[in-house]
Amino acid sequence: MKERLQELQSEALEKVERSSTLSDLQEIRVAYLGKKGPITEVLRGMGKLSKEERPVIGDLANKVREAITAELDRKKTILEKKALEKKLEHETIDVTLPGRPVQVGGPHLLTSIVEEIEDLFIGMGFEIREGPEVETDYYNFEALNLPKGHPARDMQDSFYITEELLLRTHTSPVQARTMGEYQGSKPVKMICPGKVYRRDTDDATHSHQFTQVEGLYVDKNVRMSDLKGVLNRFAKQMFGEDREIRLRPSFFPFTEPSVEMDISCKVCSGVGCSVCKGTGWIEILGGGMVHPRVLELAGYDPKIYNGFAFGMGPERIAMLKYGVDDIRHFYTNDIRFLKQYHKA
Numbered sequence: 432m433k434e435r436l437q438e439l440q441s442e443a444l445e446k447v448e449r450s451s452t453l454s455d456l457q458e459i460r461v462a463y464l465g466k467k468g469p470i471t472e473v474l475r476g477m478g479k480l481s482k483e484e485r486p487v488i489g490d491l492a493n494k495v496r497e498a499i500t501a502e503l504d505r506k507k508t509i510l511e512k513k514a515l516e517k518k519l520e521h522e523t524i525d526v527t528l529p530g531r532p533v534q535v536g537g538p539h540l541l542t543s544i545v546e547e548i549e550d551l552f553i554g555m556g557f558e559i560r561e562g563p564e565v566e567t568d569y570y571n572f573e574a575l576n577l578p579k580g581h582p583a584r585d586m587q588d589s590f591y592i593t594e595e596l597l598l599r600t601h602t603s604p605v606q607a608r609t610m611g612e613y614q615g616s617k618p619v620k621m622i623c624p625g626k627v628y629r630r631d632t633d634d635a636t637h638s639h640q641f642t643q644v645e646g647l648y649v650d651k652n653v654r655m656s657d658l659k660g661v662l663n664r665f666a667k668q669m670f671g672e673d674r675e676i677r678l679r680p681s682f683f684p685f686t687e688p689s690v691e692m693d694i695s696c697k698v699c700s701g702v703g704c705s706v707c708k709g710t711g712w713i714e715i716l717g718g719g720m721v722h723p724r725v726l727e728l729a730g731y732d733p734k735i736y737n738g739f740a741f742g743m744g745p746e747r748i749a750m751l752k753y754g755v756d757d758i759r760h761f762y763t764n765d766i767r768f769l770k771q772y773h774k775a
């Protein structure tokens with residue numbers, strides 16, 4: 432029995448020595464020290480031994496068990512340490528590596544410009560209103576003093592959906608809707624940004640879909656000088672305090688008198704260059720005093736109320752402000768173009 436125990440010990444220790452994984456160790460532990468293992472078996476057979484032999488063998492069996500346990504534990508610590516080292520090696524972070532650049536998005540130039548225009552007019556007490564892009568003939572034309580058959584309807588070739596429905600050709604219907612909603616009960620001071628549609632052939636300065644921001648102020652005693660003052664503030668804040676504005680007579684069916692506004696050319700400071708085609712001025716928007724008929728149609732008494740309206744294209748504003756040479760850049764979404772206008 433003595434020999435058998437010693438044999439088991441050296442056999443187990445050799446296996447421990449050769450083992451290379453933690454699961455190998457576990458197997459050895461179960462095989463030699465488990466309830467069904469050979470050492471337990473030896474101890475079970477002790478009943479057959481003499482009284483003198485019994486404590487000697489018992490003592491030896493315990494020593495063998497301790498020796499194997501100690502060796503298993505020692506090897507376990509070594510293997511665990513190795514496993515940890517391997518893991519750490521794997522997970523090492525090289526803090527000297529350059530960082531990976533993170534792609535950060537930003538608002539589209541057109542969005543930024545519209546927001547800038549909105550902020551500017553909110554600062555002057557205007558509220559922001561929106562309306563449908565699929566509009567009725569009534570709000571797009573009739574309510575704006577453009578009855579059916581009016582020759583001025585030809586100015587805006589339209590995308591009709593039915594006889595009575597079309598893609599709005601300007602954002603002015605939002606003004607008619609707002610006035611119609613208030614029915615002469617209170618003053619109106621609003622701007623309406625949004626998409627509009629015209630049957631234009633796309634080129635560097637035309638697009639079948641583009642953006643407008645129109646404004647309307649209706650109250651008692653609104654004067655043309657109020658229009659000029661508001662637009663002057665807008666132009667200076669948008670393009671620089673050194674810009675001058677001028678109003679030229681024009682025609683719109685919904686305003687009387689009507690004007691077009693120019694700003695002094697930034698490139699040549701009014702002297703004349705290729706950007707302003709030698710005039711020193713660049714046209715940026717249209718406007719005028721709201722036609723009495725438009726007020727009347729929306730429930731405002733033109734003897735009590737009057738007002739001004741204006742409309743502009745944010746694409747054009749952005750093109751002038753940033754020197755963008757083709758309106759199609761706004762819609763083709765080439766990230767190299769858009770990126771230049773992302774604010775850090």
Ligand code: PHE
Pocket residue numbers: 600601602603645646683686717718719740741742743
């Ligand atoms: N609705 C006009 C346009 O399309 C712009 C405008 C608005 C002019 C308000 C005068 C007053 O183009």
